[in-house]
Amino acid sequence: ELFNWVEDFFQKGEVSQPAAGLRFTITAGPTQEPLDPVRYLSNHSSGKMGYALAAAAAELGAEVQLISGPVNLAIPAGVNGTQVTTAKQMLEACESRRSTTDIFIACAAVADYRAATPADQKIKKQANQDELVLKLVKNPDILANMAKATTDKNNPRPFCVGFAAETQQVEDYAQDKLLRKNLDAIVANDVSDNSIGFGSDENRVILFTQHKQTIQREALPQGSKLALGRQLIEKLLAFYKEQKTL
């Protein structure tokens, strides 16, 4: 037992705590937008990448709040978890933490649209109706809301990191989103490749960072989502600290 204790002590001693004192808010998983009590609109997302980022930030000493849509994963050790279902609920959970967040990472696959008028009761299939037209309205843009510039000192803008999961022109779309939403960084993810992305334990991403409209590009080697999570957090931390000293 003494041996275990000594071993634990030295193992923990090896992990430096560069994120100590920093507050992360990380979103993960899909959102589900109800059409009625049984049907919903959603996006593919296992939540693995967001959970890996949360675990890595906590390991490096950060105070981490994970805001997660419906997934089948356990909240990692040392991380606070909040479960939500819809984009609106995720927005509320994020905004309530905006003023106490240093680094915001939007890894969730938020549904862009929701039903204009979800039904209270199950919609019955109509025997004589082969087509159904569904009216959707745009969901709030959580990341854009978090990244909005403010002059309010009590509600400062956090350092904001987005994800761009695309099936084509991945790098172009990612850089456009980085500038358009005024983010500090964006992680680009080609989800058309089945060996990585949705549900997979592996991923391969490109990290773009922005400072005063100047973009830096860095391709990270393919690896497990856990290893990539660790690498991304370390790189984002370095860039965050560099920004603070500029």
Place this chain on the structure above:
Amino acid sequence: ELFNWVEDFFQKGEVSQPAAGLRFTITAGPTQEPLDPVRYLSNHSSGKMGYALAAAAAELGAEVQLISGPVNLAIPAGVNGTQVTTAKQMLEACESRRSTTDIFIACAAVADYRAATPADQKIKKQANQDELVLKLVKNPDILANMAKATTDKNNPRPFCVGFAAETQQVEDYAQDKLLRKNLDAIVANDVSDNSIGFGSDENRVILFTQHKQTIQREALPQGSKLALGRQLIEKLLAFYKEQKTL
């Protein structure tokens, strides 16, 4: 070790095999209908009830094929599993087994509608477009297809059991579906009650059986989905055997 062997022998000896020689095909879980490579339409369904039915039928000696939509459950011991995503794929898997199925149980929450034209690439959110109209078309009715009367001796109609998951008028809708689709039995499930149904480990159902338009009703006591699965399989088996001797 000898003791374990003796124990196993007697424990297995206790389970009678009233389903020996019978071939079950059971559907479970939701279907997912893609709108594009990242978005889909689905129904709430953990798959637990269908997996419990499959496990129970196998325990009672049946040869069981489980055709499952995307869920986070392991195929039960002694059960053959086929994984599908869409309603069309589920229909194909069921129809390919129709002629070799004695008892068909449709427990899956199949999406009634799918996108008329799923997109090959991720649909980009339009900045200037606050509304999106989605055109859906009706999916094939798997249960009605399986329950269709045939005169073809090589492709006989299996004994067909449906599920009715409703949020209101549960018993009325269930009996209507039982007669309209010419089923042998239907299990009615009130999914508006959060303590049972979706995701829950417990359930409370009413079993309706039909013979020549005469309906029998039996309310089963609330219990775990595993216990209910066992009870339902036993009751369905008894009714199936009764029908065969009529």
